Structure formats: C-alpha cells, structure tokens
Amino acid sequence: MSTLHVKSKTGDYPVVADGHVLEKLGEHLVALNTPKDTRVTIITDETVGQLPFAKTAIQSIEDAGYRTQCLEVPAGDQSKSLAVASTLYPKLLAFGMRRSDLIVALGGGVIGDLAGFIAATYLRGIAFVQAPTTLLAHDSSIGGKVGVNLPEGKNLVGAFYPPRAVLYDLSALAHLPARQWINGMAEVIKHGIIGNPQLFEQLEAQPLTSCPDAAVLEPILTAAMKVKIDVVEADEREASRRQVLNIGHTLGHAIEQRSHYQLGHGEAVSIGLVLEAKLAVARGLLDEQTARRIEVVLANHGLPTAPPRDDWNEVAALIDVDKKHGSTLWTFALPTAIGDVAIVKDVSKAEVEVVYQRALEEAE
Numbered sequence: 005m006s007t008l009h010v011k012s013k014t015g016d017y018p019v020v021a022d023g024h025v026l027e028k029l030g031e032h033l034v035a036l037n038t039p040k041d042t043r044v045t046i047i048t049d050e051t052v053g054q055l056p057f058a059k060t061a062i063q064s065i066e067d068a069g070y071r072t073q074c075l076e077v078p079a080g081d082q083s084k085s086l087a088v089a090s091t092l093y094p095k096l097l098a099f100g101m102r103r104s105d106l107i108v109a110l111g112g113g114v115i116g117d118l119a120g121f122i123a124a125t126y127l128r129g130i131a132f133v134q135a136p137t138t139l140l141a142h143d144s145s146i147g148g149k150v151g152v153n154l155p156e157g158k159n160l161v162g163a164f165y166p167p168r169a170v171l172y173d174l175s176a177l178a179h180l181p182a183r184q185w186i187n188g189m190a191e192v193i194k195h196g197i198i199g200n201p202q203l204f205e206q207l208e209a210q211p212l213t214s215c216p217d218a219a220v221l222e223p224i225l226t227a228a229m230k231v232k233i234d235v236v237e238a239d240e241r242e243a244s245r246r247q248v249l250n251i252g253h254t255l256g257h258a259i260e261q262r263s264h265y266q267l268g269h270g271e272a273v274s275i276g277l278v279l280e281a282k283l284a285v286a287r288g289l290l291d292e293q294t295a296r297r298i299e300v301v302l303a304n305h306g307l308p309t310a311p312p313r314d315d316w317n318e319v320a321a322l323i324d325v326d327k328k329h330g331s332t333l334w335t336f337a338l339p340t341a342i343g344d345v346a347i348v349k350d351v352s353k354a355e356v357e358v359v360y361q362r363a364l365e366e367a368e
C-alpha cells in the first residue's frame with residue numbers, strides 16, 4: 005500500500021500501511037531519524053500486549069538498539085481516563101524519559117488517544133508514533149485528536165497533538181475479533197457518507213463483514229483514510245469543516261457513554277448516524293430514501309441501528325457537553341446527501357427528542 009501523507013501545522017507526517025510494519029517497527033523508527041540513544045516507551049493494552057505481533061514489534065524496537073519499556077493498561081474505554089493516565093507518568097519518569105524521547109501507541113483507538121494524551125502532556129509534550137492495530141484506528145490514528153474521557157462525557161480532556169508518524173500494520177487486522185471489525189466498519193461507512201459516495205456504494209453492494217484479503221482491504225482503507233486526511237488538512241483544529249468528521253457522534257457519544265462502554269464506539273456511532281440522518285430528514289436536509297440507505301448499509305454490516313431504551317434527559321445531558329456546540333442550541337453534523345454533510349448550529353433539544361422517541365417506537 006502506498007504511504008499517505010498528512011500536512012500538519014506542527015509537522016507533516018506519513019501514514020505507512022502494509023502487512024509487515026510491526027515486524028520492522030524498529031527499522032521504521034530508524035527511518036524516522038530517531039536517534040539511537042532515544043528511550044522508547046510503548047503503551048499498549050493487556051490484550052494487544054499478549055498478541056504475537058505485539059511481542060514481535062517490541063523485540064524489533066529493542067533489536068534496533070533502542071532502550072525500551074512496555075506499559076500495559078486494561079483494554080477498553082475505561083482506560084481512557086485521567087486516573088489511568090496518572091499511573092503512567094511516574095513510569096515514564098522512572099524510565100528516564102526526556103523531551104527528546106519517544107512514545108509508541110500500540111493498539112486501537114483507546115491506546116492511540118490515551119498514549120497521545122500522555123505524549124502531549126508529559127514534560128509539556130514529547131513525540132509519539134501511532135501504531136494502530138484495529139480497523140477503527142484507521143480513523144483514530146490520523147488527525148491528532150488525543151485525550152481521555154470524564155465521567156461527564158467523552159473526550160472532554162485532550163489536545164490536538166499530531167503524531168510523528170502513523171505506522172499501520174494491516175496484518176494485525178486479521179486477528180481482530182469479529183465485533184471489533186464491525187465497530188471499525190462504522191467509521192469506514194462514515195467516511196463514505198462524508199466524502200466518498202463510491203466507497204459507500206461499494207459497501208452497499210458488498211458488505212465487508214470480516215477482514216478481507218489485502219487486495220480488497222487496502223483500496224478501501226486508503227479511500228477511507230483519504231477522506232479523513234482531506235478534512236483534517238483543511239481544518240486541523242476543528243474550527244469549522246472538521247466538524248463533519250463528527251457526524252453520528254453528537255448522539256453516538258452520548259449513547260456510548262450511557263452504555264458504560266458496553267456498546268463499542270463504532271456501534272454507538274452507527275446508532276448516532278441513523279438517528280442523525282433521521283434528524284436531517286426531519287429538518288428537510290435529507291430525503292427519506294437516503295436516510296434509509298444509511299440505515300440499511302450499517303445494519304448489513306451487523307451494526308446496531310436502534311437507540312437503547314435510555315432515559316432521554318440523561319442522553320440529553322451528555323449531548324449538552326458535546327464540544328461542537330457554540331450556544332444554548334446544539335450543533336450537529338448532518339448528512340444532506342451521500343458525500344455531503346452540513347454543520348447545523350441551531351438544533352433544539354425538543355426536536356432531537358422527537359426523533360429519538362420516534363426511533364424508540366419504531367424499534368418496538
């Protein structure tokens with residue numbers, strides 16, 4: 005797969021993706037001009053850390069001559085927290101990590117967000133490399149959004165802190181449990197809705213419910229990542245345009261947090277995409293048929309499309325803390341066609357409640 009490149013105000017970075025990245029991770033760090041006296045801290049989770057490719061990756065860094073330590077956190081979104089972050093800083097200090105040293109985030113989006121947050125804040129910022137290992141991380145590893153959750157809501161503490169590189173080993177995706185693959189497809193489909201109708205139509209015609217061979221996977225991943233890269237390059241710190249990447253997330257994050265992370269991020273975003281398409285229809289921004297197409301393509305990938313039976317006011321309280329809002333009214337990224345998304349800044353709580361309650365009734 006050809007290397008993609010991301011233009012960033014804090015330094016452009018490559019997105020290297022192929023089937024052998026992790027076994028050559030040390031060589032990739034050398035190729036990034038990482039001095040040999042660099043200390044490297046790998047941050048991963050307890051599941052990934054036990055996988056063969058992770059052990060190979062760590063050995064590859066040691067074989068390249070870097071002083072290396074590996075820190076593991078419990079797998080899952082509960083580790084994206086200040087509490088878990090606070091356990092890691094002392095370990096960086098004890099290892100003698102200096103400003104010139106390097107963090108490698110080896111895992112999915114939770115690890116990329118957490119390790120990136122640690123990199124952004126330790127000693128006021130040290131470099132880090134994203135080494136994504138889930139399908140969903142094709143999204144999370146690009147664009148520099150890093151951070152942790154608060155009990156009050158998703159990603160409420162963080163930064164825009166781009167990596168030095170994204171080193172994506174596609175062979176790691178073959179080990180993904182089916183549910184994790186499906187979660188990642190939600191963000192692939194999202195990228196189709198935002199900026200690639202051909203990708204969306206391909207997934208409509210031939211749902212990708214498990215990891216395909218590289219010949220099929222690579223063009224699809226490239227297309228999805230290019231949608232993200234184009235938007236991030238246009239508005240890296242989400243002053244406006246980048247909000248389109250948040251389609252499905254205004255309701256999705258609330259639903260994800262309400263589920264206490266029993267729903268995966270992709271599953272919650274899938275429900276959010278369906279509900280926000282319905283909101284777009286209610287506002288006259290989207291035709292019913294297209295909203296139905298979005299619902300069907302998600303369902304055909306095994307993703308949930310109906311909201312859980314939650315207390316609306318508790319969902320609304322989580323929507324209230326969404327970072328896109330600029331006033332007492334809510335801001336949503338709403339689809340207007342497959343390939344087009346509008347940012348709508350005057351959404352009332354009442355109109356979203358109507359859509360939410362109607363979706364609950366339809367699901368019965």
Ligand SMILES: NC(=O)c1ccc[n+]([C@@H]2O[C@H](COP(=O)([O-])OP(=O)(O)OC[C@H]3O[C@@H](n4cnc5c(N)ncnc54)[C@H](O)[C@@H]3O)[C@@H](O)[C@H]2O)c1
Pocket residue numbers: 049050051052055079080081084111112113114115117137138139140141143144145146147148149150176177179180181184187188191268269270
């Ligand atoms: N920063 C961003 O732009 C951005 C974008 C999208 C999502 N996110 C965040 O990403 C998180 C979701 O990411 P995720 O779905 O990758 O979750 P995750 O990091 O929790 O990984 C999912 C599960 O898969 C396991 N795993 C990871 N790689 C594996 C592999 N190759 N084989 C087998 N198991 C593997 C992990 O141990 C974990 O249990 C959420 O917190 C979300 O907010 C951030």
Ligand SMILES: O=C(O)C(=O)C[C@@H](O)[C@H](O)[C@H](O)COP(=O)(O)O
Pocket residue numbers: 143147149158159191242246247249250253327
């Ligand atoms: O990169 C972005 O911008 C996104 O919105 C990508 C989302 O898929 C991702 O879940 C992101 O973390 C959500 O951003 P947030 O600002 O709503 O926390």
Ligand SMILES: [Zn+2]
Pocket residue numbers: 143191253269273
């Ligand atoms: Zn997301």
